[in-house]
């Protein structure tokens with residue numbers, strides 16, 4: 001069963017997800033050559049503690065850290081370490097938190113210094129594919145409409161979608177129903193309804209879609225060694241679209257229309273801007 005959340009539950013989800021977005025923005029601003037992924041993890045854990053929140057990933061099936069830090073050909077679930085970021089790397093930072101009984105989850109992929117044109121294009125297309133997926137969300141749409149929109153955009157630009165990992169419902173657990181693949185044909189799967197809360201998270205490879213998990217039992221990497229990127233937002237389904245619960249600060253501020261949309265409980269401005277750019 002897919003749960004539809006009440007207005008007060010959605011406000012609690014909005015609080016924890018806003019915290020996740022704020023910490024991710026700080027981590028993003030901290031990324032530069034020489035910083036280690038353990039440094040980022042320590043900062044994330046400290047910020048969550050200060051906010052009386054708990055890391056959602058730490059201890060989840062034995063995962064050992066607050067963030068997942070996945071560099072270059074690492075797709076997701078990279079374990080923070082003493083590895084220092086180098087100029088030209090790309091790093092996906094994924095973080096989940098629990099506050100007041102509810103969960104938040106979001107990810108961004110960030111350039112370290114100057115990156116190649118191909119890496120920059122991968123980041124842009126992957127983030128756009130997330131917004132294409134979000135734009136497919138509204139009450140009455142079907143779950144597979146999301147993946148179909150993501151896949152269409154990614155493959156039109158010559159990249160590929162990872163099949164082994166999916167987005168998910170989120171609420172009083174990190175992973176709830178439904179599973180949300182980033183590929184497929186439209187018109188299949190459960191129908192979306194107002195108040196459902198979804199974490200949508202395309203993982204996109206520059207080369208072939210296949211991935212494998214390293215000997216640490218967590219780190220997923222591309223089989224062909226190509227670069228991979230990952231973006232994730234948690235959103236609540238509304239009548240006409242969705243409200244992003246993990247907006248980047250700049251997404252909130254950049255749009256003069258957002259205030260108006262927010263009074264309707266809709267964060268569509270960010271979606272529309274990404275689609276028109």
Ligand code: MF3
Nearest residue numbers: 056057060063068077094105
């Ligand atoms: N955003 C990912 C997910 O929702 C991260 C999970 S990491 C884990 O599946 F450690 F919690 F598995």
Ligand code: CO
Nearest residue numbers: 105199201232
């Ligand atoms: Co997730």
